[in-house]
Amino acid sequence: MAERAALEELVRLQGERVRGLKQQKASAEQIEEEVAKLLKLKAQLGPDEGKQKFVLKTPKGTRDYSPRQMAVREKVFDVIISCFKRHGAEVIDTPVFELKDFDIAGQFDPMIPDAECLEIMCEILRSLQIGDFLVKVNDRRILDGMFAICGVPDSKFRTICSSVDKLDKVSWEEVKNEMVGEKGLAPEVADHIGDYVQQHGGISLVEQLLQDPELSQNKQALEGLGDLKLLFEYLTLFGIADKISFDLSLARGLDYYTGVIYEAVLLQTPVQAGEEPLGVGSVAAGGRYDGLVGMFDPKGRKVPCVGLSIGVERIFSIVEQRLEATEEKVRTTETQVLVASAQKKLLEERLKLVSELWNAGIKAELLYKKNPKLLNQLQYCEEAGIPLVAIIGEQELKDGVIKLRSVASREEVDVPREDLVEEIKRRTSQPFCIC
Amino acid sequence: MAERAALEELVRLQGERVRGLKQQKASAEQIEEEVAKLLKLKAQLGPDEGKQKFVLKTPKGTRDYSPRQMAVREKVFDVIISCFKRHGAEVIDTPVFELKDFDIAGQFDPMIPDAECLEIMCEILRSLQIGDFLVKVNDRRILDGMFAICGVPDSKFRTICSSVDKLDKVSWEEVKNEMVGEKGLAPEVADHIGDYVQQHGGISLVEQLLQDPELSQNKQALEGLGDLKLLFEYLTLFGIADKISFDLSLARGLDYYTGVIYEAVLLQTPVQAGEEPLGVGSVAAGGRYDGLVGMFDPKGRKVPCVGLSIGVERIFSIVEQRLEATEEKVRTTETQVLVASAQKKLLEERLKLVSELWNAGIKAELLYKKNPKLLNQLQYCEEAGIPLVAIIGEQELKDGVIKLRSVASREEVDVPREDLVEEIKRRTSQPFCIC
Numbered sequence: 113m114a115e116r117a118a119l120e121e122l123v124r125l126q127g128e129r130v131r132g133l134k135q136q137k138a139s140a141e142q143i144e145e146e147v148a149k150l151l152k153l154k155a156q157l158g159p160d161e162g163k164q165k166f167v168l169k170t171p172k173g174t175r176d177y178s179p180r181q182m183a184v185r186e187k188v189f190d191v192i193i194s195c196f197k198r199h200g201a202e203v204i205d206t207p208v209f210e211l212k213d214f215d216i217a218g219q220f221d222p223m224i225p226d227a228e229c230l231e232i233m234c235e236i237l238r239s240l241q242i243g244d245f246l247v248k249v250n251d252r253r254i255l256d257g258m259f260a261i262c263g264v265p266d267s268k269f270r271t272i273c274s275s276v277d278k279l280d281k282v283s284w285e286e287v288k289n290e291m292v293g294e295k296g297l298a299p300e301v302a303d304h305i306g307d308y309v310q311q312h313g314g315i316s317l318v319e320q321l322l323q324d325p326e327l328s329q330n331k332q333a334l335e336g337l338g339d340l341k342l343l344f345e346y347l348t349l350f351g352i353a354d355k356i357s358f359d360l361s362l363a364r365g366l367d368y369y370t371g372v373i374y375e376a377v378l379l380q381t382p383v384q385a386g387e388e389p390l391g392v393g394s395v396a397a398g399g400r401y402d403g404l405v406g407m408f409d410p411k412g413r414k415v416p417c418v419g420l421s422i423g424v425e426r427i428f429s430i431v432e433q434r435l436e437a438t439e440e441k442v443r444t445t446e447t448q449v450l451v452a453s454a455q456k457k458l459l460e461e462r463l464k465l466v467s468e469l470w471n472a473g474i475k476a477e478l479l480y481k482k483n484p485k486l487l488n489q490l491q492y493c494e495e496a497g498i499p500l501v502a503i504i505g506e507q508e509l510k511d512g513v514i515k516l517r518s519v520a521s522r523e524e525v526d527v528p529r530e531d532l533v534e535e536i537k538r539r540t541s542q543p544f545c546i547c
Numbered sequence: 548m549a550e551r552a553a554l555e556e557l558v559r560l561q562g563e564r565v566r567g568l569k570q571q572k573a574s575a576e577q578i579e580e581e582v583a584k585l586l587k588l589k590a591q592l593g594p595d596e597g598k599q600k601f602v603l604k605t606p607k608g609t610r611d612y613s614p615r616q617m618a619v620r621e622k623v624f625d626v627i628i629s630c631f632k633r634h635g636a637e638v639i640d641t642p643v644f645e646l647k648d649f650d651i652a653g654q655f656d657p658m659i660p661d662a663e664c665l666e667i668m669c670e671i672l673r674s675l676q677i678g679d680f681l682v683k684v685n686d687r688r689i690l691d692g693m694f695a696i697c698g699v700p701d702s703k704f705r706t707i708c709s710s711v712d713k714l715d716k717v718s719w720e721e722v723k724n725e726m727v728g729e730k731g732l733a734p735e736v737a738d739h740i741g742d743y744v745q746q747h748g749g750i751s752l753v754e755q756l757l758q759d760p761e762l763s764q765n766k767q768a769l770e771g772l773g774d775l776k777l778l779f780e781y782l783t784l785f786g787i788a789d790k791i792s793f794d795l796s797l798a799r800g801l802d803y804y805t806g807v808i809y810e811a812v813l814l815q816t817p818v819q820a821g822e823e824p825l826g827v828g829s830v831a832a833g834g835r836y837d838g839l840v841g842m843f844d845p846k847g848r849k850v851p852c853v854g855l856s857i858g859v860e861r862i863f864s865i866v867e868q869r870l871e872a873t874e875e876k877v878r879t880t881e882t883q884v885l886v887a888s889a890q891k892k893l894l895e896e897r898l899k900l901v902s903e904l905w906n907a908g909i910k911a912e913l914l915y916k917k918n919p920k921l922l923n924q925l926q927y928c929e930e931a932g933i934p935l936v937a938i939i940g941e942q943e944l945k946d947g948v949i950k951l952r953s954v955a956s957r958e959e960v961d962v963p964r965e966d967l968v969e970e971i972k973r974r975t976s977q978p979f980c981i982c
Binding site: 179182183186197198200201202203219220221224225227231346349350351379444445446447459460463464467471472473474475476477479480481482496530 | 614617620621632633634635636637638655656659660661662670780784785787819879880881882894895898899905906908909910911912915916917931955
């Protein structure tokens with residue numbers, strides 16, 4: 113297995129070398145020769161075993177992402193995965209999760225799973241701390257009912273839908289022009305649609321539209337509004353109703369949604385003043401698409417489905433841009449303490465202590481030098497962002513204590529060796545933070 | 548984004564349908580038709596965005612692995628990743644990790660990183676609880692020196708190496724026959740090699756060979772033995788020397804290793820009596836290959852490298868086979884508590900309580916039914932392996948308590964609502980276990 117690790121390392125390095133030569137505009141022959149070497153190595157490597165191995169290596173290979181980027185990605189994934197798990201989701205195959213299996217849990221009553229999806233969305237966006245957000249909610253049936261009562265021909269539902277969906281980017285006038293000019297809708301029909309789709313609000317708007325003389329006559333719209341009312345009641349119990357906006361212009365592109373639809377948008381770009389603003393748009397979306405699965409059911413049964421997806425790549429870039437803007441330092445390791453020595457000839461003591469800490473579950477490092485200078489060890493902590501240093505010296509050994517130093521405050525205290533693990537745990541048990 | 552989630556779901560389901568039809572030996576036309584549908588959907592799906600999204604969905608899709616298999620994989624990965632992090636490793640790109648960066652930490656002294664690699668190997672195998680193991684250790688330089696003093700021509704080093712490497716599978720006689728018969732080695736040379744490669748032991752064997760009149764005259768062998776002695780001293784300080792066996796027959800296939808090499812093997816198959824034993828072999832391996840990287844260094848510098856890799860696929864199958872043998876139940880979710888109700892008309896109370904628990908970081912579920920039967924809720928816990936049930940009833944609401952039930956013992960206690968979170972945390976804070 114290690115053969116493979118080393119070969120992979122070779123392939124990476126040779127690839128790097130080839131890229132380097134190309135950048136240096138080396139001679140074609142030279143590059144060809146190195147490429148040949150690379151291909152030969154790749155051949156030796158054989159079929160990629162992909163995730164079959166974990167590899168730990170000490171030299172730097174070429175990377176897709178910087179350690180900083182990897183750390184950000186890891187933390188974002190942590191937030192999302194732990195939220196899914198908090199809701200009893202089952203890993204199908206990362207990044208796909210599944211909620212309760214309907215065989216055990218049986219049938220469900222309206223809007224309860226839908227409410228949980230919105231709760232999950234809000235929990236994730238809240239814990240990511242990427243700025244204030246709003247989740248727009250609408251229902252396919254309300255849109256269709258509205259189009260029907262406004263007199264949009266069935267054949268035009270879909271295309272008018274996509275015009276309405278643009279209202280978050282362009283003005284109503286532009287949307288109307290598209291509907292009338294390009295899509296041949298009668299102006300009064302367009303205006304009628306306009307009266308509806310420019311409205312947004314909370315449960316009160318739902319209740320108001322339930323009284324709407326026209327909409328309330330449409331069976332589909334009535335169903336949709338009834339479900340939205342129920343949904344808002346559940347979201348109020350979850351304490352997230354203030355994050356949800358019933359927005360009649362939310363249409364979403366495709367037309368396979370059969371019920372409630374939602375889309376989360378950041379209200380402000382999280383970058384600092386002076387930064388050029390970041391085009392954010394939606395960072396999560398989902399909805400109900402009961403029809404779809406039934407479509408492939410041999411007996412044509414409708415299988416109820418709600419789906420929710422998180423735009424992690426967009427979230428990565430937001431977090432990264434914010435970190436650059438604020439020049440916050442991102443740790444790329446989780447080491448809690450460096451085991452250091454104040455004098456020479458203490459390597460054995462350092463090795464004994466660090467393995468004590470490892471066995472107690474503490475994340476600990478030591479420098480690989482036999483007799484490192486204390487200054488270098490402290491500097492390493494500064495560079496790597498390690499918060500604590502456990503310093504061993506002749507005197508400490510005599511007294512049966514370890515000098516525990518806080519890198520930030522530079523304050524040092526002698527801790528009885530038997531209390532060291534607890535003291536390190538106590539000092540490093542901070543709540544999770546994205547940065 | 549949700550469009551894509553739904554489309555992926557469609558593609559999965561259509562794929563399943565096609566496979567189903569093939570199994571049912573449906574007519575070629577019918578299959579063709581369904582395949583066409585599948586391809587059309589895939590086309591709509593466009594380029595795979597891969598890890599760009601997290602998707603949460605409620606219906607079952609087709610899976611590469613069963614939820615049980617996924618759970619096992621996740622737990623194995625958890626053990627490995629947390630061990631790497633405990634040692635300050637940095638994620639390069641899972642599953643590749645890197646120890647300290649050589650820029651900050653500076654040069655290293657012999658055998659310290661090598662000792663940490665072996666410590667990491669032992670920690671991982673220990674925490675995986677897949678049975679007793681042994682790590683065979685040898686050094687390339689000792690092998691080369693041994694071949695030299697035994698009179699193996701340089702040109703035959705590599706091929707004789709691979710014969711020696713077979714000693715863990717076949718008898719010395721067979722290895723000797725291969726050396727002499729197939730590879731044209733003089734019988735006395737083979738016997739001389741045999742005297743060495745059939746030896747294995749601890750630091751005492753290293754010291755004994757340091758006194759060996761022949762080996763001690765070979766510069767390479769002497770270097771290798773000196774380093775192994777140092778390595779064993781460090782491993783003793785780490786308290787893992789008893790897990791390490793200096794084995795002169797360990798040669799490893801390829802010849803890029805430049806120093807110490809190691810390979811971990813399970814000493815017994817972890818399956819139960821009566822099970823047919825599992826061919827285990829090595830589950831982790833590594834070594835030092837300083838030459839390799841330097842080979843591509845423009846200035847031809849030797850970059851020091853140690854590598855270590857874990858055979859996770861093999862470990863998965865061992866854990867899975869053991870679980871099947873012992874019929875242990877594997878949880879596929881981490882839910883700590885189900886929020887249940889004893890009477891009808893308590894959905895609102897269940898929703899309020901479950902969101903309280905989510906916000907407190909508790910992994911909690913509720914059934915999606917408005918008025919589920921208590922029996923069904925308890926049965927769901929049994930099936931899903933959820934250890935606790937928080938039961939709300941009219942009386943509990945009046946008394947400001949929650950009835951907390953242990954699914955295993957069926958014992959119930961009334962817990963003041965304000966103490967519920969702490970009580971659940973207390974009862975579910977078990978140490979990690981692979982199963």
